[in-house]
Amino acid sequence: MAELTFRKAVLGDLSQIVAMLADDELGRSREVVGDPISDDYVSAFNKIDSDPNQILAVVAGERGALLGTLQITFLHHLSRRGSSRAQIEGVRISSAARGRGLGSMMIQYAIDEARGRGCRIVQLMSDVRRPDAHHFYEKLGFKPSHLGFKLNLDLSE
Amino acid sequence: MAELTFRKAVLGDLSQIVAMLADDELGRSREVVGDPISDDYVSAFNKIDSDPNQILAVVAGERGALLGTLQITFLHHLSRRGSSRAQIEGVRISSAARGRGLGSMMIQYAIDEARGRGCRIVQLMSDVRRPDAHHFYEKLGFKPSHLGFKLNLDLSE
Numbered sequence: 001m002a003e004l005t006f007r008k009a010v011l012g013d014l015s016q017i018v019a020m021l022a023d024d025e026l027g028r029s030r031e032v033v034g035d036p037i038s039d040d041y042v043s044a045f046n047k048i049d050s051d052p053n054q055i056l057a058v059v060a061g062e063r064g065a066l067l068g069t070l071q072i073t074f075l076h077h078l079s080r081r082g083s084s085r086a087q088i089e090g091v092r093i094s095s096a097a098r099g100r101g102l103g104s105m106m107i108q109y110a111i112d113e114a115r116g117r118g119c120r121i122v123q124l125m126s127d128v129r130r131p132d133a134h135h136f137y138e139k140l141g142f143k144p145s146h147l148g149f150k151l152n153l154d155l156s157e
Numbered sequence: 158m159a160e161l162t163f164r165k166a167v168l169g170d171l172s173q174i175v176a177m178l179a180d181d182e183l184g185r186s187r188e189v190v191g192d193p194i195s196d197d198y199v200s201a202f203n204k205i206d207s208d209p210n211q212i213l214a215v216v217a218g219e220r221g222a223l224l225g226t227l228q229i230t231f232l233h234h235l236s237r238r239g240s241s242r243a244q245i246e247g248v249r250i251s252s253a254a255r256g257r258g259l260g261s262m263m264i265q266y267a268i269d270e271a272r273g274r275g276c277r278i279v280q281l282m283s284d285v286r287r288p289d290a291h292h293f294y295e296k297l298g299f300k301p302s303h304l305g306f307k308l309n310l311d312l313s314e
Contacts, residue, residue, distance in 0.1 A: 014235075021236050030237045044239025051210065051233065075230055076208065078171075079178050079247055080187050082201025087244075090236055111308070120310055125282065125303040137306045146282040146305025149294045151268070153277050 004102075006109045009056040009069065014045050016066040017058065020092040055113060056090075059106055067097040072110050074117055086114035088124040107140055161259075163266045166213040166226065171202050173223040174215065177249040212270060213247075216263055224254040229267050231274055243271035245281040264297055 009017060015037045022031035032038055048054045053074040061067045071090040077083055088110050093102055114122045125148035126133045134144065166174060172194045179188035189195055205211045210231040218224045228247040234240055245267050250259055271279045282305035283290045291301065 017235060032238055038238060040239040041235055044233055044235050047233040047241075048235070053208065053210065054233070056235070071234065073230075073232055075244075075246070076201055076204040076211070077228065077247055078174060078198055078201050078205070078213070081189055081195060082197040084204075087232075089232070090234060111310070115310060122308040122310065123282070123306065125280070125305050127303055128301075134304060134306075140308070142306035142308045144285075144304045145307050146284055147291060147301045148282050148303025148305040149280065149291075149299035150302050151279040151297070151299045153268070153272060153279065 003062065004067070004105070005060045006106070007058060007060070009045075009049075009058045011042070011045060011049075013058050013066060014041055017056070017069045020066065020069050020094050021090065023095055024092060057106075057109065057113075059102065059109075061097070066094065068093040068102055068106050070106055070110060072113055074114075074119065080120065083121070084117060084119045085121040085123055086110065086117070086119045088122065091124075103136060104140060107137075160219065161224070161262070162217045163263070164215060164217070166202075166206075166215045168199070168202060168206075170215050170223060171198055174213075174226045177223065177226055177251050178247065180252055181249060214263075214266065214270075216259065216266075218254070223251065225250040225259055225263050227263055227267060229270055231271075231276065237277065240278070241274060241276045242278040242280055243267065243274070243276045245279065248281075260293060261297060264294075 015035065018031055018037060018041055019033050022033045048056050055072040057070055057072065058066050059068040069090065069092050070088055073087045073089070075085045075087055077085065091106065111122055126137060138144065172192065175188060175194060175198055176190050179190045205213050205228070212229040214227055214229065215223050216225040226247065226249050227245055230244045230246070232242045232244055234242065248263065268279055283294060295301065
């Protein structure tokens with residue numbers, strides 16, 4: 001693959017990032033891609049960008065086109081004698097860039113950021129409907145040691 | 158059960174909280190309970206306490222004795238049109254207080270905090286070796302829709 005740049009996202013990347021979130025089997029129905037981009041996304045971007053414990057990252061290819069995105073959250077806990085962890089969410093790769101090892105490089109980038117901040121654990125949840133993703137994370141050394149439970153507050157009361 | 162108080166933890170609670178983290182099948186080997194408490198825990202407490210996106214909570218019973226603890230982290234994401242989630246970790250109940258419904262009340266407290274901040278999802282990971290915990294979360298309405306993957310950075314290189 002040609003030159004790749006891994007970096008923190010800036011506001012100008014936002015419409016390309018949202019397009020990647022929408023370009024996904026499960027994400028298609030959940031996102032709204034428009035021009036201009038919805039204020040909801042701008043407001044969420046600003047919350048993430050101003051939080052020192054969050055990194056919204058992108059990988060850019062030739063001519064600056066974005067090929068992938070992921071988000072890292074640094075979590076501080078008391079357990080294990082006070083430890084920090086990195087949690088990865090929102091991993092997406094543009095359909096044109098899939099199948100070329102970019103995903104592994106992006107996760108490696110997140111692991112390097114986690115090491116740089118002294119994290120002992122990198123963790124993520126993956127939808128049970130994504131078996132290919134599970135195989136991918138296991139190949140990178142992740143262990144499926146937990147179940148991920150979610151409670152939807154829109155539906156419950 | 159007698160009067161219960163759900164509140165944010167203060168530094169004076171720390172040794173009791175660490176004792177609860179250690180009073181657990183999986184936690185026993187991971188924590189160090191000492192007097193005075195290890196500086197690692199104090200430093201971790203200060204990181205959590207100063208972060209507006211984290212709540213370390215405790216529940217106190219009669220005479221202020223702590224009966225349980227949990228930690229809530231508020232996560233901001235772009236996906237789903239920019240949404241916030243609450244993640245629960247470090248749920249522990251002192252052995253003397255188990256089996257009396259305190260766990261459900263603690264999770265309900267976390268759900269209320271999540272609603273108060275406009276979160277759409279409450280999520281958590283539970284070790285596959287805790288089947289009783291899985292049953293507990295399912296009874297509260299949580300769905301085991303994800304796998305939780307972890308990579309230990311102490312061991313990998």
